[in-house]
Amino acid sequence: MSYDAVVIGSGPNGLAAAITLAQAGWRVLVVEAKATPGGGMRTQEITLSGFKHDICAAIHPLGIASPFFRRLPLANFGLAWILPPVSLAHPLDDGSAVAVTTSLDATADELGADGRAWRLLFGPIVAQWENALDDLLAPFHIPRHPLLYAGYALPLAAPAALLARTLFRGERARAVIAGMAGHSVLPLERPPTGAFGLLLSLLAQTVGWPVAQGGSQAIADALVRYAQSLGVELVCGWEVTDIAELPPARAYLFDTAPKGLLQIAGERLPAGYRRQLERFRHNPGVFKIDWALDGPIPWTAAACFQSATVHIGGTLDEIAAAERAVWRGEHPAQPYVLLAQQSLFDPTRAPAGKQVAWAYCHVPNGSTEDMTSAIEQQVERFAPGFRGRILARATRHAAAMETYNPNYVGGDINGGVQDLLQHFTRPSLSLTPYRTPARGIYLCSSSTPPGGGVHGMCGHYAGQTVLRDLGVRL
Numbered sequence: 001m002s003y004d005a006v007v008i009g010s011g012p013n014g015l016a017a018a019i020t021l022a023q024a025g026w027r028v029l030v031v032e033a034k035a036t037p038g039g040g041m042r043t044q045e046i047t048l049s050g051f052k053h054d055i056c057a058a059i060h061p062l063g064i065a066s067p068f069f070r071r072l073p074l075a076n077f078g079l080a081w082i083l084p085p086v087s088l089a090h091p092l093d094d095g096s097a098v099a100v101t102t103s104l105d106a107t108a109d110e111l112g113a114d115g116r117a118w119r120l121l122f123g124p125i126v127a128q129w130e131n132a133l134d135d136l137l138a139p140f141h142i143p144r145h146p147l148l149y150a151g152y153a154l155p156l157a158a159p160a161a162l163l164a165r166t167l168f169r170g171e172r173a174r175a176v177i178a179g180m181a182g183h184s185v186l187p188l189e190r191p192p193t194g195a196f197g198l199l200l201s202l203l204a205q206t207v208g209w210p211v212a213q214g215g216s217q218a219i220a221d222a223l224v225r226y227a228q229s230l231g232v233e234l235v236c237g238w239e240v241t242d243i244a245e246l247p248p249a250r251a252y253l254f255d256t257a258p259k260g261l262l263q264i265a266g267e268r269l270p271a272g273y274r275r276q277l278e279r280f281r282h283n284p285g286v287f288k289i290d291w292a293l294d295g296p297i298p299w300t301a302a303a304c305f306q307s308a309t310v311h312i313g314g315t316l317d318e319i320a321a322a323e324r325a326v327w328r329g330e331h332p333a334q335p336y337v338l339l340a341q342q343s344l345f346d347p348t349r350a351p352a353g354k355q356v357a358w359a360y361c362h363v364p365n366g367s368t369e370d371m372t373s374a375i376e377q378q379v380e381r382f383a384p385g386f387r388g389r390i391l392a393r394a395t396r397h398a399a400a401m402e403t404y405n406p407n408y409v410g411g412d413i414n415g416g417v418q419d420l421l422q423h424f425t426r427p428s429l430s431l432t433p434y435r436t437p438a439r440g441i442y443l444c445s446s447s448t449p450p451g452g453g454v455h456g457m458c459g460h461y462a463g464q465t466v467l468r469d470l471g472v473r474l
Contacts, residue, residue, distance in 0.1 A: 001247055002247055002248040002249060003027050003028060003029045003233075003247060003248070003249045003250075004021065004026035004027045004028060004249060004250050004251070005017075005018070005021050005026055005027075005028045005029070005249055005250060005251045005252070005253060005466065006028075006029045006030075006031065006246050006247065006249045006251075006252050006253070007028060007029070007030045007031070007252075007253045007255060007444070008031055008240050008246075008252065008253070008254045008255060008256060008260075008264065009030075009031075009032065009033075009039060009254065009255030009256055009407070009445070010030050010031075010032040010037035010038060010039060010220070010224070010234065010236075010255070011038065011039020011040055011041065011255050011407070011445070011446075012039060012040070012041060012063075012219070012220075012223070012454045012455065012456045012459065013039075013255050013444050013445050013446060013456055013457075013458040013459030013460075013462070014030060014032075014039065014253070014255030014444060014445075014459055015030070015037070015220070015223040015224065015227055015456070015459065016068055016069075016223070016444075016456030016457070016458075016459030016460045016463070017253045017255065017444040017459035017460065017462050017463040017466075018030050018227050018232045018253075018459075018463075019072070019223070019226065019227050019230065019232070019460075019463075020068075020459065020460050020462075020463030020464060020467075021251075021463045021466065021467065022227060022230035022231055022232050023230060024467055024472055027231065028227075028231070028232045028233070029232075029233045029234075029235065029247065029249070030227070030232060030233065030234045030235070031234075031235050031238045031240060031246070032234065032235070032236045032237070032238065033237070033238065033239035033240070034236060034237070035236055035237050036217075036236060037220050037221075037224050037234060037236060038216075038217055038219075038220030038221075039056075039220070039255070039405065039407070040055070040056035040057045040216075040405070040413065040454065041056070041057055041216040041217060041219050041220040041454060042054075042055040042056070042216065042217055042220070043055065043214070043215025043216050043217035043218075044217075046290055046394040047290055047291070047292040047356075047391070047392040047393065047394050048292045048391060048392050050350065050351045050354075051292040051349070051350050051351070051354070051356050051392075052214070052215050052348070052349045052350070052356065053215075053290040053356055053358060053394070054215055054216045054217075054340070054342065054358055055216075055404070056216075056288075056405070056408075056413060057216050057453075057454045058211065058216060058340040058342060058358050059209050059210070059211060059308060059309045059340050059342075060081075060209070060210055060211065060212060060216070060219070060454055061087075061200065061203035061204065061207060061208065061209045061210070062137075062203070062453040062454060062455040063081075063210070063212070063219060063453075063454045063455060064081050064207045064208070064210050065129075065133060065203055065206070065207045065455075066137070066454075066455035066456055066457060067130075067133060067134065067137065067457070068455070068456045068457055068460040069455065069456055072223075072226060073226065074219075074222040074223065074226060076226075077221075077222040077223075077225040077226045077229070078218060078221060078222045078225065079212065079213075079218055079219060079221075079222035080212070080213040080214075080218070081210040081211075081212065081213070082210055082211050082212070082213050082308075082345050082346050083102075083208045083210045084208070084209070084210075084211075084306060084307050084308045084344070084345050085101070085306045085307075086099045086100065086101050086303055086306040086307035087100050087101055087102060087203075087204035087205070087208045087209040087307065087309070088100040088176075088179070088180075088204050088209055088307055088309050088310075088311060089301070089303045089304045089306065089307040089309070089310050089311075090175055090176050090179050090310070090311045091299065091300065091301045091303075091304055091310065091312065091382040092171070092172065092175065092301075092314065092315070093314060093381075093382075095300045095301060096301050096303075097299075097301035097302075097303040097304050097310075097382075098110050098111070098172050098173075098175065098176050098303070099303040099306065099307070100176060100201065100204045100205065101204075101205070102204070102205055102206060102207070102208050103205070104119065104122055104123065104126050104205050105119070107204075107205055110172065111168075111170065111172050111173045111176075112170055112172065113169065113170060114167075114168045114169060114170045114172065114173040117167050117168055117173070118168075118173060121155070121167060121198075122201065122202065122205060124148070124151060125148070125152060125198070125202055126202060126205050126206055128145070128148055129202055129203075129206040129207075131144070131145040131148055132145070132148060132152075132202060135148075135149050136195070136199055136450065137450045137455060137457045138449065138450060138457070138461070139424065139431075139433060139434075139448075139449040139450070139461055140424040140431065140449065152198065155194050155195075155198055156192060156194060156195040156198060157191050157192050157194065157195070157420070158191055158192070158194035159188060159189050159190055159191050159192075159193050159194060160177055160178060160180075160181030160184075160188045160193035160194045160196065160197045161178070161188040161189050161193075161316065161320050162189070162194070163177060163194040163197065164177040164178060164197070164316055165316070171315050171316070174315070174316040175313075175314065175315050175316055175319070176201070176311075177197040177201070177316070178197075178313070178315070178316040178319040178320060179311030179313060179319060179336070180196060180197040180198075180200040180201050180204075180311075181193040181194065181196045181197035181200075182311070182313070182319055182323060182336045182338070182362075183196055183200060183338070184196040184418060185283040185284055185323075185362055185412075185414055185417075185418075186283075186323070186327075186417070186418070186419060187320070187323050187324045187327050188316075188319065188320040188323055188324075189320065189324070190419055191419070191420050192418075192419070192420055192423065209307075209308065209309050210308075211308050211340075211342045211345060211346055213346055213348065214346070214348050214349075215342075215346075215348075215349065216454070219454060223456075240264055241263070241264065242264060243264050243265040243268065243441075249440070250440060250470060251440050251441075251442060251466045251469075251470070252265070252440060252441050252442065253442045253443075253444045253459075253462055253463070253466065254441070254442065254443050254444065254445065255407075255444050255445045255459065256406070256407055256443075256445055256447075257280075257282075257406070257407045257408075257409050257415065257416070257445060257447050258277040258278075258280045258416075258427045258443070258447055259277075259280075259406070259409055260406055260407060261277065261436075261441075261443055262274060262277050262278070265438070265441055268438045268441060269436060269437065269438050269441070270437045270438070273428065273436060273437045273438075276427070276428040276429070277427055277428065280416055280422075280426070280427050280447065281416060281417040281422055282365055282409045282410055282412040282416055282417065283362075283365065283412040283413075283414050283416065283417050283418075284326045284327065284362045284363060284364055284365050284367075284398075284410075284411070284412070285362070285363050285364065285365050285366060285367055285397075285398025285399075285401060285402075285408070285410045285411020285412055285413075286360040286361065286362060286363065286398060286401060286411050286413055287360060287361055287363045287367065287369065287370075287371040287375070287395070287396070287397050287398060287411075288358070288359070288360040288395065288396045288401065289358070289359050289360070289372060289375055289376075289393055289394070289395050290356065290357070290358050290393065290394045290395075291356065291357045291358075291359075291390055291391075291392070291393050292350070292354065292356060292390075292391040292392040292393070293350075293354060293355040293356065293357055293389045293390060293391060294353075294354060294355075294389050294390075294391050295353065295354070295355060295389050296341070296344060296355055296389075297341060297355070297357060297379065297383045297386055297389065298383050298384065298385045298386060298389065299382060299383045300382055300383065300384065301382070304382070304383075305344065307341075308340055308341055308342055308344060308345055309338070309339070309340055310339045310340075310341070310382075311336075311337075311338060311339075312336070312337040312338075312339055312359075312378045312379060312381075312382060313334070313335070313336035313337060313378070314334075318334065318336075319336045322334060322335050322336045322361075322362075323336060323362065326362045326363060326364060329364045330364070331363055331364070331367065331369050331371065331374070332361075332374070333374060334374070334377075334378060335361035335362065335363075335371065335374055335375065335378065336361060336362065337359050337360070337361050337375050337378045337379065338359065338360055338361075339357060339358065339359040339379065340357065340358040340359070341355065341356075341357045341358075342356060342357075342358070343355045343356045343357075354391070355389075359375055359379070360375075361374070361375055361378075363397070363398050363411065364398070365398065365409075365410035365411060365412060366398055366399050366402075366410040366411065367397060367398040367399065367411065368397050368398070368399050368400075369397065370395065370397065371397075372393070372395055376390075397411070398410060398411025399411065401413065407445065407446075413452065414446065414451060414452030414453075415445060415446030415447040415448075415451060415452045416446075416447045416451075418451050418452075423449070423451070424449060426447055426448055426449060426451065427443060427447050427448065432465055433448045433449060434448050434458075434461060434462035434465045434466075435465055435469065442462050442465065442466055443462065444458055444459045444462030444463070445458060445459075446458055448461070448462065449461070
């Protein structure tokens, strides 16, 4: 049996690519190595019965904001977003926390004397957030909204640490920018970490930082149901080791890291392109913990009870020091911790009266170090008595993250370094980064622009590239 396209991998980008092609009338097959679809969107009971944990992605500002996902009828296929009152809480040692909300003014009011500077920075881009995303979540191109883009060219290209220290005088605003920029997995002294700080702050003040009701698996399930309604076929439990195993097709789209593409189809790729993929640089990895809890985390700051997402790390200087240490190959004693407490707002995640929580910190790529104590000490710092709430925990070090999902090379969950050198040249220097030199072979993973996150834009743009290459008018 032959297909128009075969997609290898059923993460958000693989499913987005399949949907894009199926919407054009193509016959599409998706093959997935795991027993269930989803990639980084899986939800499982990994601690105690009845406690549902997001295995990788947990909080989805890019999911609800994605220009592609927003055009899909996913609500009709079971996806429901839950928006906490506070998008992001950032606790500090004085017992307070900065609450970033979907109100620009309310957020600015949290920052005291820096409120005016915050309004000046975010006011114009918040008012045009959809236009901003059109440019930020796209491959290299002439900006569609040049005036807006020009106004933010310097902040977007700047290191987050420089941006925060230049624009703000107080620790509260600086800490928020640092926590946002920490998602880049780059030292905060490097460009373009300012872009990460701006983008995630923008989303927090517009669409919010939601969780998916029932777990991140609900996003995968809705995408699969919609894809199947378009005729897409899905086969799980098929680990592809050689492209020759796959049925004939006009195009093969790989929702894999460059390493996976090389392993499966490397013999069909020119030597020069293979060398480029072999030189592809990966981020540090993550050490992740899931907790089953006997009640809510006992935060000192009230704002932390109003958000599903908490950035733990203290001040700009502290977060910057932790991220620098990781890039030096060290395991910081006080890591920057990203924590999610989804069940505070989604009671389907845990038995009545109980809670789940999810957290990770950055570690050197491929690390096997156990960071449980360091992470829990950071949580305890802002929530005394936290350890007393733990019923069970499940941990996974960086090397084990790759074992779980080969796309997380060395525990890199963002699909590769996104510094200025590799942001628009991922996985290689090309104006069409989704197309490989081998006819009919494409890459559609987060190792292509615009990079990591559950947004499907890499897969969507890859699918559009395939259609254009094969003469389909878009």
